[in-house]
Amino acid sequence: xxxxxxxxxxxxxxxxxxxxxxxxxxxxxxxxxxxxxxxxxxxxxxxxxxxxxxxxxxxxxxxxxxxxxxxxxxxxxxxxxxxxxxxxxxxxxxxxxxxxxxxxxxxxxxx
Amino acid sequence: xxxxxxxxxxxxxxxxxxxxxxxxxxxxxxxxxxxxxxxxxxxxxxxxxxxxxxxxxxxxxxxxxxxxxxxxxxxxxxxxxxxxxxxxxxxxxxxxxxxxxxxxxxxxxxxxxxx
Numbered sequence: 311x312x313x314x315x316x317x318x319x320x321x322x323x324x325x326x327x328x329x330x331x332x333x334x335x336x337x338x339x340x341x342x343x344x345x346x347x348x349x350x351x352x353x354x355x356x357x358x359x360x361x362x363x364x365x366x367x368x369x370x371x372x373x374x375x376x377x378x379x380x381x382x383x384x385x386x387x388x389x390x391x392x393x394x395x396x397x398x399x400x401x402x403x404x405x406x407x408x409x410x411x412x413x414x415x416x417x418x419x420x421x
Numbered sequence: 422x423x424x425x426x427x428x429x430x431x432x433x434x435x436x437x438x439x440x441x442x443x444x445x446x447x448x449x450x451x452x453x454x455x456x457x458x459x460x461x462x463x464x465x466x467x468x469x470x471x472x473x474x475x476x477x478x479x480x481x482x483x484x485x486x487x488x489x490x491x492x493x494x495x496x497x498x499x500x501x502x503x504x505x506x507x508x509x510x511x512x513x514x515x516x517x518x519x520x521x522x523x524x525x526x527x528x529x530x531x532x533x534x535x536x
Contacts, residue, residue, distance in 0.1 A: 352527055353510065358523065402465075408522050408523075412457075412466070414462075415464050
């Protein structure tokens with residue numbers, strides 16, 4: 311079974327802090343994705359990556375950056391956390407087909 | 422652009438009731454369609470998929486048929502259980518099935534099944 315793990319289930323940070331969310335997948339998937347999930351808005355794509363060191367902006371990239379130095383790891387970075395970034399963050403991975411496999415999510419609260 | 426619209430929740434049903442969650446989409450080309458489920462405290466899991474018009478996806482008693490003429494992919498189950506309580510997301514891929522691509526999600530529909 312594909313396993314996608316995220317570094318934290320719950321995280322509390324202060325406004326202005328730099329925040330790192332880590333995602334690791336163990337199935338050699340080429341594609342990795344970061345979403346945020348908010349009530350009534352569904353999942354919105356922040357960034358995705360089709361290969362190591364490659365990244366593309368999704369629908370809501372403002373305030374975020376990403377890093378993919380190794381195939382199995384995709385990091386989401388909040389350069390200066392703000393309260394409107396309080397959300398559930400979901401990481402996913404996929405092969406060349408569109409089915410994505412999701413991690414358990416990180417619920418981030420920015421105070 | 423491509424988009425997915427789901428019926429608003431929450432949907433509350435009694436055990437053994439019939440379930441329909443409506444999903445319609447707007448897309449160019451021939452997207453693949455998916456239903457994902459999110460149980461409380463967990464990430465999303467793929468429930469079923471359909472990759473071309475008239476395909477029926479099915480899993481765990483759930484079914485959905487890809488209707489190109491009505492641009493719909495409604496989720497149905499004949500008899501729900503308490504354990505089906507979850508949030509259900511309809512999604513489409515923005516490219517052909519063998520081309521990978523991104524998923525575009527609906528807003529999610531919360532289902533609550535009472536004993």
